[in-house]
Amino acid sequence: xNLTIDAKSPLPVYQQVIQAIKLEVLSGGLRDGxxxxxxxxxxxxxxxxxxxxxxxxxxxxxxxFSENRSGSGSRVRVPAGRQDSLRKAMLESxxxxxxxxxVSLGFTLEDIKQLAERIKK
Amino acid sequence: xNLTIDAKSPLPVYQQVIQAIKLEVLSGGLRDGxxxxxxxxxxxxxxxxxxxxxxxxxxxxxxxFSENRSGSGSRVRVPAGRQDSLRKAMLESxxxxxxxxxVSLGFTLEDIKQLAERIKK
Amino acid sequence: xNLTIDAKSPLPVYQQVIQAIKLEVLSGGLRDGxxxxxxxxxxxxxxxxxxxxxxxxxxxxxxxFSENRSGSGSRVRVPAGRQDSLRKAMLESxxxxxxxxxVSLGFTLEDIKQLAERIKK
Amino acid sequence: xNLTIDAKSPLPVYQQVIQAIKLEVLSGGLRDGxxxxxxxxxxxxxxxxxxxxxxxxxxxxxxxFSENRSGSGSRVRVPAGRQDSLRKAMLESxxxxxxxxxVSLGFTLEDIKQLAERIKK
DNA sequence: GTGGTCTAGACCACC
DNA sequence: GTGGTCTAGACCACC
Numbered sequence: 001x002n003l004t005i006d007a008k009s010p011l012p013v014y015q016q017v018i019q020a021i022k023l024e025v026l027s028g029g030l031r032d033g034x035x036x037x038x039x040x041x042x043x044x045x046x047x048x049x050x051x052x053x054x055x056x057x058x059x060x061x062x063x064x065f066s067e068n069r070s071g072s073g074s075r076v077r078v079p080a081g082r083q084d085s086l087r088k089a090m091l092e093s094x095x096x097x098x099x100x101x102x103v104s105l106g107f108t109l110e111d112i113k114q115l116a117e118r119i120k121k
Numbered sequence: 122x123n124l125t126i127d128a129k130s131p132l133p134v135y136q137q138v139i140q141a142i143k144l145e146v147l148s149g150g151l152r153d154g155x156x157x158x159x160x161x162x163x164x165x166x167x168x169x170x171x172x173x174x175x176x177x178x179x180x181x182x183x184x185x186f187s188e189n190r191s192g193s194g195s196r197v198r199v200p201a202g203r204q205d206s207l208r209k210a211m212l213e214s215x216x217x218x219x220x221x222x223x224v225s226l227g228f229t230l231e232d233i234k235q236l237a238e239r240i241k242k
Numbered sequence: 243x244n245l246t247i248d249a250k251s252p253l254p255v256y257q258q259v260i261q262a263i264k265l266e267v268l269s270g271g272l273r274d275g276x277x278x279x280x281x282x283x284x285x286x287x288x289x290x291x292x293x294x295x296x297x298x299x300x301x302x303x304x305x306x307f308s309e310n311r312s313g314s315g316s317r318v319r320v321p322a323g324r325q326d327s328l329r330k331a332m333l334e335s336x337x338x339x340x341x342x343x344x345v346s347l348g349f350t351l352e353d354i355k356q357l358a359e360r361i362k363k
Numbered sequence: 364x365n366l367t368i369d370a371k372s373p374l375p376v377y378q379q380v381i382q383a384i385k386l387e388v389l390s391g392g393l394r395d396g397x398x399x400x401x402x403x404x405x406x407x408x409x410x411x412x413x414x415x416x417x418x419x420x421x422x423x424x425x426x427x428f429s430e431n432r433s434g435s436g437s438r439v440r441v442p443a444g445r446q447d448s449l450r451k452a453m454l455e456s457x458x459x460x461x462x463x464x465x466v467s468l469g470f471t472l473e474d475i476k477q478l479a480e481r482i483k484k
Numbered sequence: 485g486t487g488g489t490c491t492a493g494a495c496c497a498c499c
Numbered sequence: 500g501t502g503g504t505c506t507a508g509a510c511c512a513c514c
Contacts, residue, residue, distance in 0.1 A: 010131045012504060027227040038486065049506045054487075062304070069370055070487040071513040087226055095236055098219040105208055106148045115216055116237070128311055133497060170499055252373045254489060269469040280501065291491045296502075312502040313498040329468055337478055340461040347450055348390045357458055358479070375512060412514055 005046050013048060017056035025065060025078055026087045036066060036074040126167050134169060138177035146186060146199055147208045157187060157195040247288050255290060259298035267307060267320055268329045278308060278316040368409050376411060380419035388428060388441055389450045399429060399437040 003020045005013055024030045036042075039057060043050040057074055060066045068074040102112055124141045126134055145151045157163075160178060164171040178195055181187045189195045223233055245262045247255055266272045278284075281299060285292040299316055302308045310316040344354055366383045368376055387393045399405075402420060406413040420437055423429045431437040465475055 010133065010136070012131055014504080015131070023225055027225055039488095040486085049508095050487095051507085052505060054489095055504090057487080068487055069513090070511095071485080073486055087228075091223055091226055091228055091232075091236060094219055094222050095233075098215055101144075101215050102212055104144060104148055105212055107208075107212055111212075112216075115212060128498090135497085173498065252375065252378070254373055256489080257373070265467055269467055281503095282501085291493095292502095293492085294490060296504095297489090299502080310502055311498090312496095313500080315501060329470075333465055333468055333470055333474075333478060336461055336464050337475075340457055343386075343457050344454055346386060346390055347454055349450075349454055353454075354458075357454060370513090377512085415513070 003042075003046060005048065014052050014055040014059070017042075017046070017048075017053060018059055021056070021060060022065060025076055026083065026090060028083070030076045032076055032078045032080065032083075034076045036076065038073060124163075124167060126169065135173050135176040135180070138163075138167070138169075138174060139180055142177070142181060143186060146197055147204065147211060149204075151197045153197055153199045153201070155197045157197065159194060245284075245288060247290065256294050256297040256301070259284075259288070259290075259295060260301055263298070263302060264307060267318055268325065268332060270325075272318045274318055274320045274322065274325075276318045278318065280315055366405075366409060368411065377415050377418040377422070380405075380409070380411075380416060381422055384419070384423060385428060388439055389446065389453060391446075393439045395439055395441045395443070395446075397439045399439065401436060 003017070005016055007013070009016060011019070021030070021036070030036070036057070037045070039050050039053045042048075043053045046053070057066065057068055061068050061074070064077060066074050067077045099112075124138070126137055128134070130137060132140075142151070142157070151157070157178070158166070160171050160174045163169075164174045167174070178187065178189060182189050182195070185198060187195045188198050220233075245259070247258055249255070251258060253261070263272070263278070272278070278299070279287070281292050281295045284290075285295045288295070299308065299310055303310050303316070307319060308316050309319045341354075366380070368379055370376070372379060374382075384393070384399070393399070399420070400408070402413050402416045405411075406416045409416070420429065420431060424431050424437070427440060429437045430440050462475075
């Protein structure tokens, strides 16, 4: 897993952990049944308090992304079908987000196409 | 002006105000010399404490986006050339941001092109 | 509000707080829009750590029972219709629960009727 | 025996085991002198650590519900009269429990009677 | 070792 | 004053 925490981000640290793990799940880096690092290990790795990581794990379980069991760790839970639809939904929402900002900045779809051409290379 | 404040956002409210006004300037909704709404009026409109709005206005002035003259309100300050380059820089940064997320979700540039085709219509 | 915490209960303290507030909402003691006691006040009253009460409030908000706003406290949120259906659903579930236990103890519905007659008086 | 263990329950697992066996005894599913399953067998069946089951068995013996003789297993101990009075006491306590919750939800005895009528069918 | 709960006490943004 | 986040460190049940 490739987790980095940005202490300066306005996004609370525990939510950064949630996002990073969700991304890992959605990108296929973590699959259904995979064991997540233990709360204490991840806390040590990210130099966070175990409570902060626990909060993230708790939220992930509440959202159905994992199953935490005392004594045997936390495992990823992603019904096969769900992963793909979540992935697509997330991409679309990110893209719409971007489009909205671009449009409110006064750019046209033509401008955006040109931008895309330039950066792609 | 089209401002909406999200109290639940991790981004502090006064920074949301800053962002919204900058967007307005960059999109051309506010031009060099335009009068910003008074601190009290904007606070009332957004249901915020005037202190919060004042904090945003001071920050905008510090960044050179406005000029506050006590007694005669705050006026937008945008040197002619600057607006365009800021606008472009912001669009590029947003687009790169989106691309990064898409790639980390495992999508290819081809996937993104197709998405763009679909949404455009 | 009539909250009592049982330190010996196997139910975690923060869940006891959640239950007590939900009960208060479902019984009509707390209505939509009512202000909950502040985290600090309730913590002092129950002799708990503010974090523990905060955890309960956070969960209540996640379940849609309240809306917490920094600076202006936590307010009960119960759409008028929902309260009644939740109340009935909870009663039925409690009753079924009881019936199951009674039946597994080998009692008949006749036994239960007699018990009810006796206790009612 | 019909045992199901809920790892998420706030009630410790070994106490769930105790409860389940007591219920079995009170309902007549297990009678005086009956042999309980071996600690290892029950642990395997419930996917628990044998230590957890052993803890439950010791507690049951301490309460006088069984007699553990090393080498020849654990046998249920229920003096003839005791079973019936325990059964009744448990039912009454469960019923009072239910009534309390119903009343605190604001239901009247009339409401409860109607509920009973509906479910009975 | 594992996750879950809790206290104590700090700092933040907003009021 | 309000809720939200975070660290530090403890204890619990279960493995």
